[in-house]
Amino acid sequence: xxxxxxxxxxxxxxxxxxxxxxxxxxxxxxxxxxxxxxxxxxxxxxxxxxxxxxxxxxxxxxxxxxxxxxxxxxxxxxxxxxxxxxxxxxxxxxxxxxxxxxxxxxxxxxxxxxxxxxxxxxxxxxxxxxxxxxxxxxxxxxxxxxxxxxxxxxxxxxxxxxxxxxxxxxxxxxxxxxxxxxxxxxxxxxxxxxxxxxxxxxxxxxxxxxxxxxxxxxxxxxxxxxxxxxxxxxxxxxxxxxxxxxxxxxxxxxxxxxxxxxxxxxxxxxxxxxxxxxxxxxxxxxxxxxxxxxxxxxxxxxxxxxxxxxxxxxxxxxxxxxxxxxxxxxxxxxxxxxxxxxxxxxxxxxxxxxxxxxxxxxxxxxxxxxxxxxxxxxxxxxxxxxxxxxxxxxxxxxxxxxxxxxxxxxxxxxxxxxxxxxxxxxxxxxxxxxxxxxxxxxxxx
Ligand SMILES: Cc1cc2nc3c(=O)[nH]c(=O)nc-3n(C[C@H](O)[C@H](O)[C@H](O)COP(=O)(O)OP(=O)(O)OC[C@H]3O[C@@H](n4cnc5c(N)ncnc54)[C@H](O)[C@@H]3O)c2cc1C
Numbered sequence: 001x002x003x004x005x006x007x008x009x010x011x012x013x014x015x016x017x018x019x020x021x022x023x024x025x026x027x028x029x030x031x032x033x034x035x036x037x038x039x040x041x042x043x044x045x046x047x048x049x050x051x052x053x054x055x056x057x058x059x060x061x062x063x064x065x066x067x068x069x070x071x072x073x074x075x076x077x078x079x080x081x082x083x084x085x086x087x088x089x090x091x092x093x094x095x096x097x098x099x100x101x102x103x104x105x106x107x108x109x110x111x112x113x114x115x116x117x118x119x120x121x122x123x124x125x126x127x128x129x130x131x132x133x134x135x136x137x138x139x140x141x142x143x144x145x146x147x148x149x150x151x152x153x154x155x156x157x158x159x160x161x162x163x164x165x166x167x168x169x170x171x172x173x174x175x176x177x178x179x180x181x182x183x184x185x186x187x188x189x190x191x192x193x194x195x196x197x198x199x200x201x202x203x204x205x206x207x208x209x210x211x212x213x214x215x216x217x218x219x220x221x222x223x224x225x226x227x228x229x230x231x232x233x234x235x236x237x238x239x240x241x242x243x244x245x246x247x248x249x250x251x252x253x254x255x256x257x258x259x260x261x262x263x264x265x266x267x268x269x270x271x272x273x274x275x276x277x278x279x280x281x282x283x284x285x286x287x288x289x290x291x292x293x294x295x296x297x298x299x300x301x302x303x304x305x306x307x308x309x310x311x312x313x314x315x316x317x318x319x320x321x322x323x324x325x326x327x328x329x330x331x332x333x334x335x336x337x338x339x340x341x342x343x344x345x346x347x348x349x350x351x352x353x354x355x356x357x358x359x360x361x362x363x364x365x366x367x368x369x370x371x372x373x374x375x376x377x378x379x380x381x382x383x384x385x386x387x388x389x390x391x392x393x394x395x396x397x398x399x400x401x402x403x404x405x406x407x408x409x410x411x412x413x414x415x416x417x418x419x420x421x422x423x424x425x426x427x428x429x430x431x432x433x434x435x436x437x438x439x440x441x442x443x444x445x
Contacts, residue, residue: 021077025086025355026278026314027203034079034207040221040243046072048401049238049247051226051261054084055386056379057253058209059128059394065216067402072245073218074238076225080206082257086357087387088276088306088318089205090296091125091198092142094118096365096385098158099166105364106414113410115166121388122198124395129200132215134208137311141295142197145179145188151300152190159192170196183297184289185342199296199308202387209391229262231375249401252378253394255386256358262376267418268368269360269381273327276318277335278310278353279346287313290343304384305338315339315346327356359384363417369393370412377401379411 022028048064050057053075064071075081095102095118102111129138146152155173162168174182174191182191214220221243229250230237238245252262256271282290291297291309298306305319319338320328328334331354340347362368362381367389369379377400379393399405 022081023086023355023357024353025203025276026310026316026353027085027201029353030201030310030312031203031207034210036078037075037220037222040072040074040224040240040245042242043244043246044072045246046070046219047247048072048249048251049074049236049245050251050253051229051238052076052082052253052255052257053079053210053220053222054082054253054255055206055209055390056255056394056397057251058084058206058213059391060251060253060398061218061220061394062128062209062213062216063395063398064401065213065218067398069398069402071218072247073213073220074224074226074240074245075220075222076257078222079210079220080203083255083357083359083386084206084390085203086276086355087202087359088296088316089200089202089308089387090142090298090306091122091200091387092385093122093168093170093194093196095389096383099161100158101364102366110410110414112166113407115168117392117407117410118388119196121392122196125200125205125388125391126198128209128212128391129205132208132212134205134212136204136208137201139199139294139296139308140195140197141293142194142199143174143182143293143295143297144192144194145183145185145297145299146190147187147299147301147305149189155190155192155300168196170194182293182295183291184345185297186344187342188299193295197296200387201311205387226261229376231373234375236375248375250376251394251397251401252376252380253390255380255382255390256360258360258380262372262378264372265368265370265378265380268416269362270419271325271358271360273322273324273356273358274318274384275320275322275328275331275335275354275356276316277332277339277351279315279317280350280352282309282313282315282346282349284313286345287315289345290315299342305342307339307342314352315343315349322356330354331356359386363419366414367393367411368416369396369408369414370416371400 047069296308307317332351361383365383368381396408400408
């Protein structure tokens with residue numbers, strides 16, 4: 001027997017004011033929010049129970065519901081509360097790891113499939129936006145800058161390799177003498193301009209996916225933290241404080257917020273925190289100097305800086321990471337030095353919002369997809385490239401559950417390296433490694 005609530009129709013749930021529990025970010029301040037969905041209670045049953053209401057979970061729920069499955073999304077807080085509502089909004093091409101590394105690790109044929117899937121992920125995001133009429137400030141083009149002279153050869157080689165070996169001509173290199181045409185930012189030695197990349201307002205995109213999933217028939221429950229998942233043969237019992245849900249399949253889409261919920265996959269990822277600020281609106285001339293193409297931008301440091309302009313010409317600038325479970329007391333103070341190192345001209349501009357989010361990384365920065373005992377599917381560890389790849393992962397899991405899928409098999413077949421040290425000691429060894437590389441950012445050419 002299936003107990004299922006009617007989904008609340010999205011057009012009933014648009015409210016203009018930000019609601020509790022979301023961080024105080026520019027994204028929350030500038031999004032029409034969805035009304036809070038009911039929490040799960042009592043005995044429920046679904047074909048599929050998705051845990052986590054970010055891009056992975058919502059894309060999965062949308063694709064499952066479209067395929068006719070009964071599906072519930074259980075979200076501990078609010079949809080888009082996690083990294084999907086807090087990120088930089090860059091929608092990059094390819095995978096987080098470069099093609100040379102992918103060829104070395106997995107062979108040329110697999111690396112080519114991964115490149116294809118990376119491009120399809122960008123198309124998937126734009127298609128979902130168009131099909132579901134999601135108004136999320138979709139823009140085009142990313143520019144990636146060499147922040148050190150020693151990074152130039154590698155970036156130049158990557159551009160040539162993609163053009164010549166992968167027939168990808170949307171990318172090109174810009175020598176240092178022409179960089180001032182792209183930005184007034186300082187300290188750069190080369191630029192890679194990728195017209196195939198996109199950028200967007202991440203929370204508006206996420207809430208649009210949620211609305212589309214509900215319209216397709218998925219039930220979304222908020223403030224419904226999953227406390228336990230019990231696998232019984234070919235069925236799972238998922239429990240929250242107030243509900244017991246029987247499901248044929250469970251999808252774990254918790255990424256950096258997984259915690260100790262499911263030990264078999266917890267050691268494959270490491271949660272890290274990243275931080276963003278939003279300035280006051282810039283005057284038109286300043287915005288044009290900083291970013292005349294209205295592209296998303298990033299640099300080549302190990303702790304990457306990334307930025308773009310909002311629709312109302314604020315600079316949305318991400319820079320700085322922490323590896324503990326604490327956020328800095330003042331996020332604006334934490335991010336300001338990275339911003340001013342690139343744009344000293346903004347020293348008098350106020351930083352109005354500062355927020356952080358938690359994302360999961362894997363050891364080789366490739367996503368970790370799989371299925372446990374044929375019942376619990378999971379996707380995590382998108383390593384800062386999750387706007388396209390988490391959206392794609394949700395679709396692949398839905399297809400795998402529905403009827404099997406070659407691309408899910410491709411992704412889940414990639415070898416996962418667990419973090420050394422096990423559940424207790426993996427964090428100290430990661431912290432040591434990350435601090436070493438971030439120190440290298442600050443020294444040398
Ligand atoms: C500051 C920042 C900047 C970033 N910038 C970019 C960028 O520019 N481009 C890019 O591609 N990627 C970027 N990323 C990464 C990207 O945001 C993530 O990879 C992506 O959003 C992951 O989506 P997700 O759905 O897997 O996870 P999330 O969006 O994190 O969603 C997981 C959800 O699971 C819920 N959850 C956890 N445990 C439970 C439980 N027990 N029960 C119920 N619910 C639970 C959480 O509340 C959360 O809402 C950035 C990340 C951060 C933090």
